[in-house]
Amino acid sequence: MTDRVEDKAGSGASERQQEPSEGAAGGRLDLSAFLPYRLNQAAERVSQRFARLYRAEAGLTRPEWRVLATLGQFGTMTATEIGRHSAMHKTKVSRAVYSLESRHWLTRTPSSADRRVEMLALSPKGRQNYNDLVTIARDFEAALVATLGEEAAARLRDGLTAIEDKLGPAR
Amino acid sequence: MTDRVEDKAGSGASERQQEPSEGAAGGRLDLSAFLPYRLNQAAERVSQRFARLYRAEAGLTRPEWRVLATLGQFGTMTATEIGRHSAMHKTKVSRAVYSLESRHWLTRTPSSADRRVEMLALSPKGRQNYNDLVTIARDFEAALVATLGEEAAARLRDGLTAIEDKLGPAR
């Protein structure tokens, strides 16, 4: 439909035409139409905007937000369970948990059944901040959907569902 | 529609029920249904799979692949232009360019018009590798679309287009 490879900065002198040497084989690839690239860019744009909110509101990093969100949703879990549900690496979880614990937003309770693990849960302070952030998150998502339009948002969700269903977990 | 918050690992003893204390206000947020999270996960899954390919084929990092792809598409550009078209930070471009130059995949030519900039272009060796990677990229995208199904892929593209159109560039 549209062009999509224009340069809206307008500063440079010569606009680069898409006409390199093109050796022998099948030619170029339009990066800005390449699905993995587009997905990445879209995710980054949305995530950055949302990250600004919880960083401004609570000074959280992304891993901290995810741990908070997971604990807020499920109540009490171990670190590995958090990692599984939020798709984060062990060490990321470990450090985010430590950080939230330092803020007294969560508490560790040794498990009586398995002495390797600790049960993690939000403190009242943590839950209060979680509740505030949930409101912000809901508002953000609603605003995003409104911006995209219900129709486009629904299609986006369909596409994401397909990826989730057909591709396994990220690893 | 569907549940989406189940745990297919099945290893743990007690499955966490979604029933934390729920203070006073409106309750929890299902992270795995939250649009920014879903977008991020989907992008990461796809990117990781594709990254495995060009890392195995050519030992490239993601910034290096993007610089290669951009130069391959546009022929000759400056570092700033590469950054603008591939949405990468200055320093990332600088170091990726240096790395590709060390492999003799690209050449620098001082610009006669502006002695601050250097015109960057792929060497024959670089273009050859680019051509190979373009084939891999096309195959990957085709396989991805086939996996998702044409229908779902089209909806995904619509959603991404909406994000690109309605949301500005990542910063």
Added chain:
DNA sequence: AATCAATTGTTACAACCACAACCAATATCA
């Protein structure tokens, strides 16, 4: 019971990244 394998979580280390500082060159404007 004793050994070996697997799991949980933390930490050391190296790679990577963005921010800021910086140099060189150009543009702006008095």
Added chain:
DNA sequence: TGATATTGGTTGTGGTTGTAACAATTGATT
């Protein structure tokens, strides 16, 4: 022209991340 601001690109630094190694505990096998 001369002073100042702006731009292109590189480098140093602090912070973040993943890999690997590790201690502690549990499970499996005999």
